[in-house]
Amino acid sequence: MDVSNIQDPMLPRRYRVAEVWEELDDVATMSLLPIDGPPRPFKAGQFNMLYAYGVGEAAISISGDPAVPERLIHTTRNVGKVSAALTRLRAGDMLGVRGPFGSDWPVEEQKGRHMLFIAGGLGLAPLRGAICQALADRLDYEEVSLLFGARSPNDLLYRSQVAEWGAFSGANVEVTVDTAARGWTGHVGVVTTRLERILNGQDHANVSAFICGPEIMMRFTAQDLVELGVPTDKIWVSMERNMKCALGFCGHCQWGPDFVCKDGPVFRYDQIGRRLAMREI
């Protein structure tokens, strides 16, 4: 991670909320405009520290399209004091932003390969920018697929955009939910049950997979991909830990020899796969 272009990485810059979309009962997406100067470029997979004034800071993945840096997009789930304050923000409100921080999805480097995005629940948010990036250059990739799992049909994030990616943007999209009421005509089952189908007829050695979701889901999905013949150095996961300073100083997000904020959040599976199964860390 290079933060040299950020004057003082500990100093939040002021942003104003331009728009808010209520995605789910406890999840909101907001677009932000900078007040203190031009927008900062970011890469898909990076995160910002969002500061709800008077409440605190939280690390939130950037969900916007890196090609449109002037429109900073963040999706937040209300799970704690800070995220509750962030999801309460409305158009016109102000907040502080530090970042962007962390490693990114290596989208460009996968050109010529089958780009497989696997998202679980809110894990679609950190992948959204990478999906936009791959679809903007769709013909440079052999295939672009999205496998998206959610708890139920009512918990599907970015519903209309996911449909649009499948219908108009040349992506092969599969959505599956863990449980559904009768009447749901889509797939029911965890994402791993769809892997063989989505890769059917493909050269598995030519697949590059970006996975984001709950850690256990990423662990099982990566294991299954390896079993299917996807190379371990062509699988990436996005980790989440308790990020505080975002610069690798405070040590809160230490994960084995790495700091998730500085060395991650995006890690290549062959470098961290064993660690994913270690309960001690």
Next chain:
Amino acid sequence: MEIHGIKDILSGHPVFKDFDEETLDLLSGCGRNEHFKKNTLLYAEGDEADKVYIIRKGDVAIEIAAPGRPSIVVESLHAGDIAGWSWMVPPYRSSADARAMTEVSAVSLDANCMRGKCDEHPALGYQMFKTWLPHLTKRVRAQRLQLLDLYGTG
């Protein structure tokens, strides 16, 4: 319309692809083509598990009914999937409902016939368990993940 014999259908399925001609002939004798209209049941929880279905076309919902609430779909099966694993395990009773979500075409294999052939030809029985168990294991593993309700808080 393309007509496929039961043996052709079985030999093209991943579970049976390694079975030799003779074995496929034996098993084909237990099979027949079946069609289900949308919303009809292939089998219901507690039914005798007298058939196993290889879905050829359409989608099937595996449902669990609970008193006082609508049935919950816990798994969906699609072309190529197998419905009705209980035929292999005593007491040979279905453990959930299987409902056609769309028009469904399937090959059904008669469970009594299959079990009889496995008893008569132990090598076939062994091969059957050896090739079917990995599929069952995968499904158990997937359902363990499902039980964790991963996305509830993640």
